Amino acid sequence: DMNKIKLIYEGKAKKVYETDDPTLVIFEYKDSLTAFNAQKKDTMQGKGRLTNLISATFLKLLQDKGIPTHFVKLLDDNHQLVKRLKIIPLEVVVRNTSTGSLCKRLGVEEGLDLVPPLVEFYLKNDELGDPLVTEDHIRAFCFASKPQVEKMKELSLKVNDMLSKYLYERGIKLVDFKLEFGTDEEGNIYVADEISPDTCRFWDLSSKERLDKDRFRKDLGNVLEAYEEIWRRISQPKTTTQ
Amino acid sequence: DMNKIKLIYEGKAKKVYETDDPTLVIFEYKDSLTAFNAQKKDTMQGKGRLTNLISATFLKLLQDKGIPTHFVKLLDDNHQLVKRLKIIPLEVVVRNTSTGSLCKRLGVEEGLDLVPPLVEFYLKNDELGDPLVTEDHIRAFCFASKPQVEKMKELSLKVNDMLSKYLYERGIKLVDFKLEFGTDEEGNIYVADEISPDTCRFWDLSSKERLDKDRFRKDLGNVLEAYEEIWRRISQPKTTTQ
Numbered sequence A, B: 001d002m003n004k005i006k007l008i009y010e011g012k013a014k015k016v017y018e019t020d021d022p023t024l025v026i027f028e029y030k031d032s033l034t035a036f037n038a039q040k041k042d043t044m045q046g047k048g049r050l051t052n053l054i055s056a057t058f059l060k061l062l063q064d065k066g067i068p069t070h071f072v073k074l075l076d077d078n079h080q081l082v083k084r085l086k087i088i089p090l091e092v093v094v095r096n097t098s099t100g101s102l103c104k105r106l107g108v109e110e111g112l113d114l115v116p117p118l119v120e121f122y123l124k125n126d127e128l129g130d131p132l133v134t135e136d137h138i139r140a141f142c143f144a145s146k147p148q149v150e151k152m153k154e155l156s157l158k159v160n161d162m163l164s165k166y167l168y169e170r171g172i173k174l175v176d177f178k179l180e181f182g183t184d185e186e187g188n189i190y191v192a193d194e195i196s197p198d199t200c201r202f203w204d205l206s207s208k209e210r211l212d213k214d215r216f217r218k219d220l221g222n223v224l225e226a227y228e229e230i231w232r233r234i235s236q237p238k239t240t241t242q
């Protein structure tokens, strides 16, 4: 079976390990929470388990619907096996409703419906604070190729449609989310990294209650409880949660 | 003739006056210099004359080459008459060489040739610090219409070609510049505001010396002398300056 051979990288939310298979890595989801480019930090026991299980569920769901993702299999509560990829240094954000940094940066109202959804690219660079980039910047500085940008947009919008529908049926509004993408040896593009309450905004459909990392960012309390609620709604059969 | 009837607006670099003709306004170019969203300020006697004369020269040149601009005529050393427009709340920046905020934001090298030129849109909003916006933001929040965005890009690139050539012949490299656009009652788009060492980066072709507001931003000294040098090179017949 799969063994952690060597720690390759320790990030803010996960540890990445080499395995016996050079094309695969193990993700260990950590209990740490960070926000505002790691200026705000905390640890919550059990959080890594929840983001691991939730992320695995979403990635598997997308995989089954034909979206290429790096997900291979869940190993245990805190570990999953994924394809080892070369990460494209861009974070793709899809927004269905205006909130957060978008409203602050542009002075626009909170809670506006964004139809069609807004797709943004940010340069993945913690030192620079993940700056927003335009497609012209991406081209000029070769952050990704034109076909890669087109593919990332296309996949992001498909992921948005699939997850929005899936979550809506479970009483959750998918407000926005961040995706990372990577390429294998042949240059094929996959959805990489994680999809969890750490990287998405989930609002309860009726109460509008925040069920994601905004509880941590804004000191709303009950962070772990919110993550648990997301896990409860997606791990139980749909009919019993409605 | 044209008289200043009423001050409509006092900005960082100019005063705008109503005239007897409701379709025209008078621009008074001020001697004040500001940078970094007006955190850095100074006054330099004679600066307003230079930006007025230089801007009038560039706008007239573009006008004569078929670019619609708001320029009507030069009135005196500090005043010019322009069409009164509704300003589109976007600043369009065209860059031929990487420098300034671009390099700082994206961590890219200074002095890279940008071919084709990079076109960026910034929301004209001092309170928000003129944030960068993508075309998707412009669409989502109706900062401008799609045809307006296309027209602004097309005109900006034409202005870049025309001014780059004109300046090159006078020993100056047009590194980057900012344009504003406005619309008349019929919705026609014009190049508005100013084109001067306050809104462009000019480098001496051989010495690479800065001949623009960067001398003020970076405390390089001889600010007024640099603006005078630009005025000298564009006001004298081309053949005598080579």
Ligand SMILES: Nc1ncnc2c1ncn2[C@@H]1O[C@H](COP(=O)(O)OP(=O)(O)O)[C@@H](O)[C@H]1O
Pocket: A009, A010, A011, A012, A013, A014, A015, A016, A025, A070, A082, A083, A084, A085, A086, A087, A180, A182, A192, A193, A194
């Ligand atoms: N399939 C993959 N192969 C290799 N690296 C990946 C893969 N998916 C994600 N990564 C990278 O692994 C790291 C995951 O750890 P994380 O804690 O999220 O790091 P960070 O603090 O850099 O966001 C990230 O740098 C992410 O880009």
Ligand SMILES: Nc1ncnc2c1ncn2[C@@H]1O[C@H](COP(=O)(O)OP(=O)(O)O)[C@@H](O)[C@H]1O
Pocket: B009, B010, B011, B012, B013, B014, B015, B016, B025, B070, B082, B083, B084, B085, B086, B087, B180, B182, B192, B193, B194
């Ligand atoms: N043709 C025009 N008609 C009306 N307003 C204009 C026109 N051209 C430029 N403006 C606006 O007039 C003001 C010029 O003054 P300025 O000192 O540059 O102001 P600011 O500090 O806002 O940049 C700007 O707000 C600019 O957008």
Ligand SMILES: [Mg+2]
Pocket: A011, A012, A013, A193
């Ligand atoms: Mg991460």
Ligand SMILES: [Mg+2]
Pocket: B011, B012, B013, B193
């Ligand atoms: Mg101005």
